[in-house]
Amino acid sequence: MTSMYFGLLMFFCMVPVLFFVFISMYPRKWENKNRIFGVNNRPEFNNEKSHEFINIVTATHRKEALIILILLVLIAVALLVIPDFTTKMIGWSVYIYVAFFAILVPYALGNSEMKKYKKYLGVISEKVMYADLKNVGKIHSLNVPMLIIADILGLFVVAFAVLIDINILPINLGIFQGTFICTALVASITVTNIIAAPIAFIVDNSRNDVISENSDINANYNRARKKVFTDFIVAMSWVDDFMAAFTILMFIFLHSEIVMIYILSFYLLLLLFSVFIFTLRKIALDKRYLTVESKLIEEDDDSWILGMFYFNPDDKRFSVEKRIGMGWTVNMAHPMGKLISVFAIITIVASLASMIWIGMMASTPIDIHENDEYIICHHLWDEYKINKSEIVSAEYSDLSNIHAVRIAGTGMENVAKGDFKVDGIGKCKFFLNPQAGNYIKIVTSDQIYYISDNTEDETSAFFKNLSE
Protein backbone atom coordinates (compact mmCIF):
# COMPACT_ATOMS: atom_id res chain seq x y z
CA MET A 1 0.00 0.00 0.00
CA THR A 2 2.80 2.40 1.01
CA SER A 3 4.76 1.43 -2.09
CA MET A 4 1.80 2.12 -4.38
CA TYR A 5 1.02 5.40 -2.64
CA PHE A 6 4.65 6.53 -2.90
CA GLY A 7 4.76 5.57 -6.59
CA LEU A 8 1.59 7.50 -7.40
CA LEU A 9 2.83 10.52 -5.49
CA MET A 10 6.12 10.55 -7.42
CA PHE A 11 4.33 9.97 -10.71
CA PHE A 12 1.91 12.87 -10.23
CA CYS A 13 4.73 15.17 -9.13
CA MET A 14 7.31 14.25 -11.76
CA VAL A 15 5.26 13.85 -14.95
CA PRO A 16 3.58 17.32 -14.85
CA VAL A 17 6.96 18.89 -14.03
CA LEU A 18 8.55 17.18 -17.05
CA PHE A 19 5.67 18.33 -19.27
CA PHE A 20 6.11 21.84 -17.98
CA VAL A 21 9.87 21.72 -18.64
CA PHE A 22 9.19 20.51 -22.17
CA ILE A 23 6.64 23.23 -22.90
CA SER A 24 8.76 26.04 -21.48
CA MET A 25 12.08 24.95 -23.00
CA TYR A 26 10.96 23.77 -26.40
CA PRO A 27 8.35 26.27 -27.63
CA ARG A 28 6.83 25.68 -31.06
CA LYS A 29 7.39 29.30 -32.12
CA TRP A 30 10.70 30.99 -31.37
CA GLU A 31 10.11 34.33 -33.11
CA ASN A 32 8.47 36.05 -30.15
CA LYS A 33 10.80 34.56 -27.53
CA ASN A 34 13.72 36.48 -26.04
CA ARG A 35 16.03 33.51 -26.29
CA ILE A 36 16.43 30.48 -28.49
CA PHE A 37 18.03 27.61 -26.57
CA GLY A 38 19.59 30.16 -24.23
CA VAL A 39 20.99 32.34 -27.03
CA ASN A 40 19.62 35.88 -27.31
CA ASN A 41 17.09 36.32 -30.09
CA ARG A 42 18.71 38.97 -32.25
CA PRO A 43 17.60 41.16 -35.18
CA GLU A 44 20.15 39.25 -37.32
CA PHE A 45 17.96 36.15 -36.98
CA ASN A 46 15.02 37.79 -38.69
CA ASN A 47 16.08 37.34 -42.33
CA GLU A 48 14.67 34.53 -44.43
CA LYS A 49 17.77 32.32 -44.44
CA SER A 50 18.24 32.53 -40.66
CA HIS A 51 14.55 31.98 -40.14
CA GLU A 52 14.67 28.78 -42.15
CA PHE A 53 17.78 27.52 -40.33
CA ILE A 54 16.44 28.28 -36.84
CA ASN A 55 13.11 26.68 -37.74
CA ILE A 56 14.96 23.45 -38.55
CA VAL A 57 17.09 23.61 -35.37
CA THR A 58 14.13 24.27 -33.06
CA ALA A 59 11.88 21.68 -34.75
CA THR A 60 14.60 18.99 -34.65
CA HIS A 61 15.40 19.44 -30.99
CA ARG A 62 11.75 19.82 -30.05
CA LYS A 63 11.07 16.48 -31.69
CA GLU A 64 14.02 14.87 -29.86
CA ALA A 65 12.78 16.30 -26.56
CA LEU A 66 9.27 15.01 -27.27
CA ILE A 67 10.58 11.49 -27.88
CA ILE A 68 12.59 11.69 -24.65
CA LEU A 69 9.52 12.95 -22.80
CA ILE A 70 7.38 10.06 -24.06
CA LEU A 71 10.08 7.57 -23.06
CA LEU A 72 10.33 9.17 -19.62
CA VAL A 73 6.57 8.93 -19.12
CA LEU A 74 6.68 5.26 -20.13
CA ILE A 75 9.51 4.61 -17.67
CA ALA A 76 7.49 6.42 -14.99
CA VAL A 77 4.54 4.12 -15.71
CA ALA A 78 6.87 1.11 -15.49
CA LEU A 79 8.15 2.33 -12.12
CA LEU A 80 4.57 2.34 -10.84
CA VAL A 81 4.27 -1.41 -11.17
CA ILE A 82 7.40 -2.26 -9.14
CA PRO A 83 5.97 -3.95 -6.04
CA ASP A 84 8.98 -3.64 -3.71
CA PHE A 85 9.18 -0.30 -1.90
CA THR A 86 12.98 -0.09 -1.67
CA THR A 87 13.49 -0.91 -5.34
CA LYS A 88 10.79 1.59 -6.21
CA MET A 89 12.44 4.30 -4.09
CA ILE A 90 15.83 3.68 -5.71
CA GLY A 91 14.18 3.62 -9.13
CA TRP A 92 12.47 6.98 -8.61
CA SER A 93 15.59 8.58 -7.15
CA VAL A 94 17.66 7.56 -10.17
CA TYR A 95 14.75 8.52 -12.44
CA ILE A 96 14.77 12.12 -11.15
CA TYR A 97 18.42 12.57 -12.16
CA VAL A 98 18.08 10.72 -15.46
CA ALA A 99 14.87 12.54 -16.41
CA PHE A 100 16.24 16.04 -15.83
CA PHE A 101 19.49 15.19 -17.55
CA ALA A 102 17.80 13.58 -20.56
CA ILE A 103 15.23 16.32 -21.14
CA LEU A 104 18.02 18.93 -21.14
CA VAL A 105 20.22 17.17 -23.72
CA PRO A 106 18.37 18.51 -26.83
CA TYR A 107 18.43 21.98 -25.26
CA ALA A 108 22.22 21.80 -24.82
CA LEU A 109 22.63 20.60 -28.40
CA GLY A 110 20.40 23.44 -29.62
CA ASN A 111 22.44 25.93 -27.63
CA SER A 112 25.65 24.70 -29.20
CA GLU A 113 24.18 24.94 -32.72
CA MET A 114 22.82 28.43 -32.13
CA LYS A 115 26.19 29.65 -30.86
CA LYS A 116 27.89 28.19 -33.93
CA TYR A 117 25.31 29.86 -36.16
CA LYS A 118 25.93 33.18 -34.44
CA LYS A 119 29.62 32.82 -35.22
CA TYR A 120 28.79 31.89 -38.81
CA LEU A 121 26.75 35.09 -39.14
CA GLY A 122 29.72 37.06 -37.80
CA VAL A 123 27.92 38.22 -34.67
CA ILE A 124 30.64 39.04 -32.18
CA SER A 125 29.94 38.99 -28.48
CA GLU A 126 30.70 42.49 -27.26
CA LYS A 127 30.09 41.70 -23.60
CA VAL A 128 27.96 44.76 -23.08
CA MET A 129 26.40 45.45 -19.70
CA TYR A 130 23.70 48.00 -18.99
CA ALA A 131 22.94 49.71 -15.73
CA ASP A 132 20.13 52.13 -14.99
CA LEU A 133 21.80 54.69 -12.74
CA LYS A 134 18.52 55.94 -11.29
CA ASN A 135 17.53 52.49 -10.07
CA VAL A 136 20.85 51.13 -8.83
CA GLY A 137 20.42 49.75 -5.32
CA LYS A 138 16.94 51.24 -4.97
CA ILE A 139 14.60 48.50 -6.18
CA HIS A 140 13.49 46.18 -3.40
CA SER A 141 10.37 44.07 -2.99
CA LEU A 142 11.08 41.74 -0.12
CA ASN A 143 8.56 41.93 2.69
CA VAL A 144 11.23 41.70 5.39
CA PRO A 145 8.94 41.69 8.48
CA MET A 146 6.78 38.88 7.06
CA LEU A 147 9.87 36.81 6.29
CA ILE A 148 11.49 37.39 9.68
CA ILE A 149 8.23 36.68 11.57
CA ALA A 150 7.79 33.44 9.59
CA ASP A 151 11.35 32.37 10.40
CA ILE A 152 11.01 33.17 14.10
CA LEU A 153 7.67 31.37 14.22
CA GLY A 154 9.31 28.34 12.60
CA LEU A 155 11.96 28.31 15.34
CA PHE A 156 9.21 28.46 17.98
CA VAL A 157 7.48 25.47 16.41
CA VAL A 158 10.76 23.50 16.48
CA ALA A 159 11.33 24.51 20.11
CA PHE A 160 7.77 23.37 20.90
CA ALA A 161 8.48 19.96 19.35
CA VAL A 162 11.72 19.64 21.33
CA LEU A 163 9.92 20.50 24.58
CA ILE A 164 7.36 17.78 23.88
CA ASP A 165 10.04 15.24 23.02
CA ILE A 166 12.05 15.92 26.18
CA ASN A 167 8.85 15.64 28.28
CA ILE A 168 8.86 19.23 29.52
CA LEU A 169 5.42 19.83 28.04
CA PRO A 170 2.79 17.33 29.23
CA ILE A 171 1.72 16.25 25.74
CA ASN A 172 1.68 12.60 24.79
CA LEU A 173 3.13 11.56 21.41
CA GLY A 174 2.42 7.89 22.07
CA ILE A 175 5.08 5.58 20.73
CA PHE A 176 6.93 8.53 19.21
CA GLN A 177 7.50 10.11 22.64
CA GLY A 178 11.20 10.63 23.22
CA THR A 179 12.26 9.28 19.81
CA PHE A 180 12.79 12.82 18.45
CA ILE A 181 11.17 11.70 15.19
CA CYS A 182 8.59 14.48 15.54
CA THR A 183 11.32 17.05 16.25
CA ALA A 184 13.44 15.83 13.33
CA LEU A 185 10.53 16.05 10.90
CA VAL A 186 9.45 19.49 12.12
CA ALA A 187 13.05 20.76 12.00
CA SER A 188 13.59 19.38 8.50
CA ILE A 189 10.52 21.28 7.31
CA THR A 190 11.45 24.59 8.96
CA VAL A 191 15.15 24.39 8.11
CA THR A 192 14.20 25.28 4.52
CA ASN A 193 13.15 28.70 5.89
CA ILE A 194 16.63 29.27 7.22
CA ILE A 195 18.11 28.36 3.84
CA ALA A 196 15.53 30.37 1.88
CA ALA A 197 15.88 33.61 3.90
CA PRO A 198 19.41 34.53 2.68
CA ILE A 199 18.37 33.61 -0.86
CA ALA A 200 15.46 36.05 -0.60
CA PHE A 201 17.84 38.82 0.51
CA ILE A 202 20.32 38.01 -2.27
CA VAL A 203 17.57 38.17 -4.89
CA ASP A 204 16.15 41.37 -3.42
CA ASN A 205 19.58 43.02 -3.64
CA SER A 206 20.49 41.53 -7.02
CA ARG A 207 21.19 43.73 -10.00
CA ASN A 208 18.35 45.22 -11.98
CA ASP A 209 17.75 44.17 -15.55
CA VAL A 210 17.68 46.97 -18.08
CA ILE A 211 14.88 46.31 -20.54
CA SER A 212 14.14 49.83 -21.69
CA GLU A 213 15.65 53.30 -22.08
CA ASN A 214 12.92 54.44 -19.70
CA SER A 215 14.02 54.23 -16.06
CA ASP A 216 10.44 53.99 -14.78
CA ILE A 217 9.75 50.92 -16.91
CA ASN A 218 12.99 49.36 -15.67
CA ALA A 219 12.06 50.16 -12.07
CA ASN A 220 8.57 48.68 -12.41
CA TYR A 221 9.80 45.57 -14.17
CA ASN A 222 12.54 44.86 -11.64
CA ARG A 223 10.28 45.57 -8.68
CA ALA A 224 7.70 43.15 -10.05
CA ARG A 225 10.34 40.57 -10.99
CA LYS A 226 11.83 40.58 -7.51
CA LYS A 227 8.40 40.62 -5.91
CA VAL A 228 7.32 37.45 -7.73
CA PHE A 229 10.31 35.56 -6.36
CA THR A 230 10.48 37.03 -2.86
CA ASP A 231 6.70 36.62 -2.43
CA PHE A 232 7.17 32.96 -3.30
CA ILE A 233 9.84 32.55 -0.63
CA VAL A 234 7.80 34.41 2.00
CA ALA A 235 4.71 32.35 1.15
CA MET A 236 6.71 29.12 1.32
CA SER A 237 8.11 30.14 4.72
CA TRP A 238 4.57 30.51 6.06
CA VAL A 239 3.56 27.25 4.42
CA ASP A 240 6.52 25.57 6.16
CA ASP A 241 5.44 26.97 9.52
CA PHE A 242 1.90 25.78 8.97
CA MET A 243 3.15 22.35 7.91
CA ALA A 244 5.47 22.11 10.91
CA ALA A 245 2.62 22.97 13.30
CA PHE A 246 0.31 20.58 11.46
CA THR A 247 2.97 17.85 11.77
CA ILE A 248 3.03 18.20 15.55
CA LEU A 249 -0.77 18.00 15.67
CA MET A 250 -0.72 14.87 13.50
CA PHE A 251 1.83 13.26 15.82
CA ILE A 252 -0.23 14.19 18.88
CA PHE A 253 -3.56 12.90 17.58
CA LEU A 254 -2.50 10.06 15.26
CA HIS A 255 0.17 7.91 16.83
CA SER A 256 1.02 6.19 13.57
CA GLU A 257 3.94 6.10 11.14
CA ILE A 258 1.60 6.62 8.20
CA VAL A 259 1.40 10.18 9.51
CA MET A 260 4.79 10.94 7.97
CA ILE A 261 3.70 9.81 4.53
CA TYR A 262 0.52 11.93 4.72
CA ILE A 263 2.52 14.96 5.82
CA LEU A 264 5.11 14.51 3.09
CA SER A 265 2.44 14.06 0.41
CA PHE A 266 0.50 17.09 1.53
CA TYR A 267 3.68 19.14 1.69
CA LEU A 268 4.72 18.10 -1.82
CA LEU A 269 1.29 19.02 -3.18
CA LEU A 270 1.46 22.43 -1.50
CA LEU A 271 4.94 22.95 -2.89
CA LEU A 272 3.80 22.00 -6.38
CA PHE A 273 0.83 24.35 -6.11
CA SER A 274 3.07 27.23 -4.94
CA VAL A 275 5.52 26.64 -7.80
CA PHE A 276 2.58 26.62 -10.21
CA ILE A 277 1.32 29.99 -8.93
CA PHE A 278 4.86 31.39 -9.00
CA THR A 279 5.31 30.22 -12.59
CA LEU A 280 2.03 31.75 -13.74
CA ARG A 281 2.99 35.09 -12.21
CA LYS A 282 6.44 34.96 -13.82
CA ILE A 283 4.99 34.14 -17.24
CA ALA A 284 2.46 36.99 -16.95
CA LEU A 285 5.25 39.38 -15.95
CA ASP A 286 7.54 38.39 -18.82
CA LYS A 287 4.68 38.60 -21.29
CA ARG A 288 3.92 42.12 -20.16
CA TYR A 289 7.44 43.50 -20.13
CA LEU A 290 9.77 41.36 -22.20
CA THR A 291 9.18 41.81 -25.87
CA VAL A 292 11.92 41.24 -28.40
CA GLU A 293 11.72 44.87 -29.50
CA SER A 294 12.02 46.38 -26.04
CA LYS A 295 14.83 44.26 -24.71
CA LEU A 296 18.31 45.78 -24.65
CA ILE A 297 20.50 42.83 -25.48
CA GLU A 298 23.26 42.09 -23.01
CA GLU A 299 25.74 40.06 -24.96
CA ASP A 300 26.77 37.33 -22.55
CA ASP A 301 25.67 34.21 -24.45
CA ASP A 302 29.20 32.82 -24.34
CA SER A 303 29.22 33.03 -20.54
CA TRP A 304 26.34 30.54 -20.41
CA ILE A 305 27.79 27.05 -20.77
CA LEU A 306 25.24 24.94 -22.67
CA GLY A 307 22.83 27.82 -22.06
CA MET A 308 22.40 26.67 -18.47
CA PHE A 309 25.50 27.24 -16.35
CA TYR A 310 26.83 30.75 -15.87
CA PHE A 311 30.62 31.06 -15.89
CA ASN A 312 31.98 34.58 -16.23
CA PRO A 313 35.29 35.40 -14.49
CA ASP A 314 34.89 39.09 -15.44
CA ASP A 315 31.59 39.32 -13.59
CA LYS A 316 32.08 39.90 -9.88
CA ARG A 317 28.47 39.03 -9.07
CA PHE A 318 27.80 35.86 -7.13
CA SER A 319 24.31 35.16 -8.46
CA VAL A 320 22.48 35.90 -11.70
CA GLU A 321 18.96 35.25 -12.93
CA LYS A 322 18.57 31.93 -14.69
CA ARG A 323 18.16 31.69 -18.43
CA ILE A 324 16.01 28.60 -18.17
CA GLY A 325 13.60 27.75 -15.42
CA MET A 326 12.83 30.07 -12.54
CA GLY A 327 14.90 31.87 -9.97
CA TRP A 328 18.57 32.60 -9.71
CA THR A 329 21.74 30.62 -10.27
CA VAL A 330 25.35 31.09 -9.19
CA ASN A 331 28.23 32.46 -11.21
CA MET A 332 30.47 29.41 -11.30
CA ALA A 333 33.53 31.62 -11.74
CA HIS A 334 32.86 33.41 -8.43
CA PRO A 335 34.78 31.86 -5.47
CA MET A 336 31.49 31.23 -3.63
CA GLY A 337 29.92 29.92 -6.84
CA LYS A 338 32.80 27.46 -7.23
CA LEU A 339 32.25 26.25 -3.69
CA ILE A 340 28.51 25.79 -4.23
CA SER A 341 29.11 24.00 -7.56
CA VAL A 342 31.53 21.57 -5.88
CA PHE A 343 29.03 21.07 -3.07
CA ALA A 344 26.24 20.40 -5.61
CA ILE A 345 28.39 17.83 -7.44
CA ILE A 346 29.28 16.14 -4.15
CA THR A 347 25.57 16.06 -3.20
CA ILE A 348 24.62 14.42 -6.51
CA VAL A 349 27.44 11.87 -6.31
CA ALA A 350 26.68 11.17 -2.64
CA SER A 351 22.98 10.67 -3.29
CA LEU A 352 23.75 8.27 -6.16
CA ALA A 353 26.24 6.44 -3.92
CA SER A 354 23.59 6.24 -1.19
CA MET A 355 21.23 4.67 -3.74
CA ILE A 356 23.85 1.99 -4.42
CA TRP A 357 24.27 1.55 -0.66
CA ILE A 358 20.51 1.18 -0.12
CA GLY A 359 20.35 -1.24 -3.06
CA MET A 360 23.11 -3.35 -1.48
CA MET A 361 21.29 -3.31 1.86
CA ALA A 362 18.04 -4.40 0.27
CA SER A 363 19.59 -7.15 -1.83
CA THR A 364 21.84 -8.63 0.87
CA PRO A 365 19.95 -11.11 3.07
CA ILE A 366 20.49 -10.84 6.80
CA ASP A 367 22.06 -13.79 8.50
CA ILE A 368 22.10 -15.11 12.05
CA HIS A 369 24.28 -17.96 13.21
CA GLU A 370 25.85 -19.12 16.42
CA ASN A 371 29.02 -20.55 17.86
CA ASP A 372 29.74 -21.87 21.31
CA GLU A 373 29.93 -18.43 22.90
CA TYR A 374 27.87 -16.04 20.80
CA ILE A 375 24.82 -15.55 18.63
CA ILE A 376 26.16 -13.59 15.67
CA CYS A 377 23.87 -11.38 13.57
CA HIS A 378 25.53 -10.36 10.32
CA HIS A 379 24.47 -8.05 7.50
CA LEU A 380 26.96 -6.30 5.18
CA TRP A 381 29.41 -4.54 7.51
CA ASP A 382 27.21 -4.72 10.60
CA GLU A 383 27.61 -7.45 13.16
CA TYR A 384 25.88 -7.88 16.52
CA LYS A 385 27.30 -10.40 18.98
CA ILE A 386 25.06 -11.61 21.79
CA ASN A 387 26.94 -13.40 24.52
CA LYS A 388 25.03 -16.61 25.24
CA SER A 389 26.05 -16.57 28.89
CA GLU A 390 24.24 -13.22 29.34
CA ILE A 391 20.91 -14.41 27.93
CA VAL A 392 18.16 -14.23 30.53
CA SER A 393 15.29 -15.42 28.32
CA ALA A 394 14.40 -16.09 24.69
CA GLU A 395 11.00 -16.35 23.04
CA TYR A 396 9.71 -16.94 19.53
CA SER A 397 6.72 -14.95 18.31
CA ASP A 398 4.82 -13.33 15.50
CA LEU A 399 5.92 -9.87 14.31
CA SER A 400 2.33 -8.70 13.98
CA ASN A 401 2.17 -8.65 17.79
CA ILE A 402 4.63 -5.80 18.16
CA HIS A 403 4.55 -2.14 17.19
CA ALA A 404 7.94 -0.50 16.89
CA VAL A 405 9.38 2.83 15.74
CA ARG A 406 12.91 3.27 14.46
CA ILE A 407 15.11 5.63 16.48
CA ALA A 408 18.43 5.08 14.70
CA GLY A 409 19.50 2.55 12.10
CA THR A 410 17.89 1.00 9.03
CA GLY A 411 14.18 0.48 8.51
CA MET A 412 13.48 -1.11 5.15
CA GLU A 413 10.95 -3.64 3.93
CA ASN A 414 13.34 -6.56 4.38
CA VAL A 415 15.88 -5.13 6.83
CA ALA A 416 15.24 -3.62 10.25
CA LYS A 417 18.41 -3.12 12.22
CA GLY A 418 19.55 -0.65 14.85
CA ASP A 419 17.80 1.03 17.77
CA PHE A 420 14.01 0.78 17.80
CA LYS A 421 11.39 1.74 20.33
CA VAL A 422 8.88 -1.02 20.97
CA ASP A 423 5.43 -0.10 22.25
CA GLY A 424 5.14 -1.02 25.91
CA ILE A 425 8.79 -2.08 26.26
CA GLY A 426 11.03 0.82 25.26
CA LYS A 427 14.38 0.97 23.47
CA CYS A 428 15.54 -2.34 21.94
CA LYS A 429 18.06 -3.61 19.41
CA PHE A 430 16.58 -4.92 16.14
CA PHE A 431 18.22 -7.21 13.66
CA LEU A 432 15.52 -8.85 11.62
CA ASN A 433 13.80 -9.22 8.30
CA PRO A 434 10.22 -7.94 8.78
CA GLN A 435 9.14 -10.03 5.79
CA ALA A 436 10.16 -13.19 7.64
CA GLY A 437 7.05 -12.69 9.75
CA ASN A 438 8.43 -14.08 13.01
CA TYR A 439 11.13 -13.04 15.43
CA ILE A 440 13.17 -14.25 18.36
CA LYS A 441 13.13 -11.95 21.35
CA ILE A 442 16.31 -12.32 23.40
CA VAL A 443 16.58 -10.61 26.76
CA THR A 444 20.11 -10.23 28.15
CA SER A 445 21.21 -8.60 31.37
CA ASP A 446 21.53 -5.18 29.72
CA GLN A 447 19.68 -5.27 26.39
CA ILE A 448 16.62 -6.61 24.59
CA TYR A 449 17.17 -7.98 21.07
CA TYR A 450 14.62 -8.76 18.37
CA ILE A 451 16.30 -10.93 15.74
CA SER A 452 15.29 -13.10 12.84
CA ASP A 453 16.89 -14.94 9.97
CA ASN A 454 15.98 -14.25 6.38
CA THR A 455 12.89 -16.53 6.32
CA GLU A 456 10.35 -17.81 8.78
CA ASP A 457 11.62 -21.39 8.46
CA GLU A 458 15.23 -20.37 9.06
CA THR A 459 14.21 -18.30 12.09
CA SER A 460 12.15 -21.16 13.49
CA ALA A 461 15.02 -23.64 12.96
CA PHE A 462 17.48 -21.26 14.60
CA PHE A 463 15.22 -20.85 17.66
CA LYS A 464 14.86 -24.62 17.91
CA ASN A 465 18.66 -25.03 17.92
CA LEU A 466 19.03 -22.22 20.42
CA SER A 467 16.45 -23.75 22.78
CA GLU A 468 18.17 -27.12 22.63
Add this chain to the structure above:
Amino acid sequence: MIIKINEYSDIPIYMQIRNQIVMGISSGELEAGEQLPTVRALSTEIGINTMTVSKAYQILKTEGYILTDRKNGARVRMEMNRSKSINNENKDELKRIVSEAKLSGISINDFKKMIEEMWGK
Protein backbone atom coordinates in the same frame (compact mmCIF):
# COMPACT_ATOMS: atom_id res chain seq x y z
CA MET B 1 19.87 57.23 -17.13
CA ILE B 2 21.24 54.09 -18.76
CA ILE B 3 24.96 53.49 -18.81
CA LYS B 4 26.44 50.96 -21.17
CA ILE B 5 29.67 49.16 -20.32
CA ASN B 6 31.54 47.32 -23.02
CA GLU B 7 34.07 44.93 -21.53
CA TYR B 8 35.84 44.43 -24.87
CA SER B 9 36.27 48.15 -25.54
CA ASP B 10 39.73 49.76 -25.68
CA ILE B 11 38.48 52.42 -23.29
CA PRO B 12 38.96 51.34 -19.65
CA ILE B 13 35.75 50.66 -17.77
CA TYR B 14 36.31 53.49 -15.29
CA MET B 15 36.63 55.91 -18.21
CA GLN B 16 33.46 54.53 -19.80
CA ILE B 17 31.62 55.21 -16.54
CA ARG B 18 33.18 58.65 -16.23
CA ASN B 19 32.37 59.59 -19.85
CA GLN B 20 28.78 58.47 -19.65
CA ILE B 21 28.13 60.28 -16.40
CA VAL B 22 29.59 63.45 -17.93
CA MET B 23 27.34 63.00 -20.97
CA GLY B 24 24.38 62.40 -18.65
CA ILE B 25 25.07 65.64 -16.76
CA SER B 26 25.54 67.54 -20.01
CA SER B 27 22.29 66.23 -21.52
CA GLY B 28 20.32 66.89 -18.34
CA GLU B 29 19.57 63.22 -17.74
CA LEU B 30 21.43 63.63 -14.49
CA GLU B 31 20.21 66.78 -12.78
CA ALA B 32 22.22 69.09 -10.58
CA GLY B 33 22.24 67.78 -7.02
CA GLU B 34 21.06 64.35 -8.08
CA GLN B 35 22.26 61.45 -5.98
CA LEU B 36 24.50 58.94 -7.70
CA PRO B 37 24.56 55.29 -6.65
CA THR B 38 27.09 54.25 -4.04
CA VAL B 39 30.35 52.74 -5.24
CA ARG B 40 29.36 49.33 -3.88
CA ALA B 41 25.85 49.40 -5.38
CA LEU B 42 27.07 50.43 -8.83
CA SER B 43 29.89 47.87 -8.85
CA THR B 44 27.42 45.14 -7.85
CA GLU B 45 25.01 46.29 -10.53
CA ILE B 46 27.58 46.19 -13.32
CA GLY B 47 29.47 43.22 -11.88
CA ILE B 48 32.83 44.99 -11.69
CA ASN B 49 35.36 45.70 -8.98
CA THR B 50 34.49 48.46 -6.48
CA MET B 51 37.90 50.03 -7.17
CA THR B 52 36.92 50.63 -10.80
CA VAL B 53 33.80 52.60 -9.84
CA SER B 54 35.72 54.37 -7.10
CA LYS B 55 38.33 55.47 -9.64
CA ALA B 56 35.63 56.82 -11.98
CA TYR B 57 34.04 58.80 -9.13
CA GLN B 58 37.43 60.09 -8.07
CA ILE B 59 38.11 61.46 -11.56
CA LEU B 60 34.63 63.02 -11.72
CA LYS B 61 35.26 64.66 -8.37
CA THR B 62 38.67 65.96 -9.41
CA GLU B 63 37.19 67.34 -12.62
CA GLY B 64 34.50 69.10 -10.62
CA TYR B 65 31.45 67.25 -11.90
CA ILE B 66 30.44 65.57 -8.68
CA LEU B 67 30.77 66.02 -4.94
CA THR B 68 31.36 63.16 -2.57
CA ASP B 69 31.15 62.95 1.17
CA ARG B 70 30.86 60.12 3.64
CA LYS B 71 27.34 61.02 4.75
CA ASN B 72 25.58 61.75 1.47
CA GLY B 73 27.64 59.67 -0.97
CA ALA B 74 28.14 61.06 -4.47
CA ARG B 75 26.00 63.82 -5.94
CA VAL B 76 26.08 65.85 -9.13
CA ARG B 77 27.44 69.30 -8.33
CA MET B 78 24.88 72.07 -8.15
CA GLU B 79 27.18 74.46 -9.98
CA MET B 80 29.85 73.34 -12.38
CA ASN B 81 33.20 75.08 -12.80
CA ARG B 82 32.63 76.89 -16.05
CA SER B 83 36.10 77.62 -17.42
CA LYS B 84 34.59 78.45 -20.83
CA SER B 85 37.37 76.53 -22.53
CA ILE B 86 38.15 72.92 -23.35
CA ASN B 87 41.34 71.21 -22.35
CA ASN B 88 44.14 70.29 -24.75
CA GLU B 89 43.31 66.60 -24.70
CA ASN B 90 39.76 67.30 -25.84
CA LYS B 91 41.03 69.80 -28.38
CA ASP B 92 43.22 67.08 -29.91
CA GLU B 93 40.24 64.72 -29.93
CA LEU B 94 38.07 67.36 -31.58
CA LYS B 95 40.80 67.95 -34.15
CA ARG B 96 40.84 64.27 -34.98
CA ILE B 97 37.03 64.14 -35.33
CA VAL B 98 36.98 67.25 -37.58
CA SER B 99 39.75 65.76 -39.72
CA GLU B 100 37.92 62.51 -40.15
CA ALA B 101 34.70 64.39 -40.93
CA LYS B 102 36.50 66.41 -43.61
CA LEU B 103 37.97 63.29 -45.14
CA SER B 104 34.56 61.63 -45.16
CA GLY B 105 33.31 64.44 -47.39
CA ILE B 106 30.63 65.77 -45.05
CA SER B 107 29.84 69.46 -45.59
CA ILE B 108 30.65 71.94 -42.84
CA ASN B 109 26.98 72.86 -42.59
CA ASP B 110 25.94 69.27 -42.04
CA PHE B 111 28.73 68.89 -39.51
CA LYS B 112 27.63 72.06 -37.68
CA LYS B 113 24.04 70.82 -37.75
CA MET B 114 25.17 67.59 -36.17
CA ILE B 115 27.03 69.50 -33.46
CA GLU B 116 24.01 71.71 -32.85
CA GLU B 117 21.79 68.67 -32.46
CA MET B 118 24.21 67.15 -29.99
CA TRP B 119 24.57 70.46 -28.20
CA GLY B 120 20.83 70.81 -27.91
CA LYS B 121 20.49 67.27 -26.62
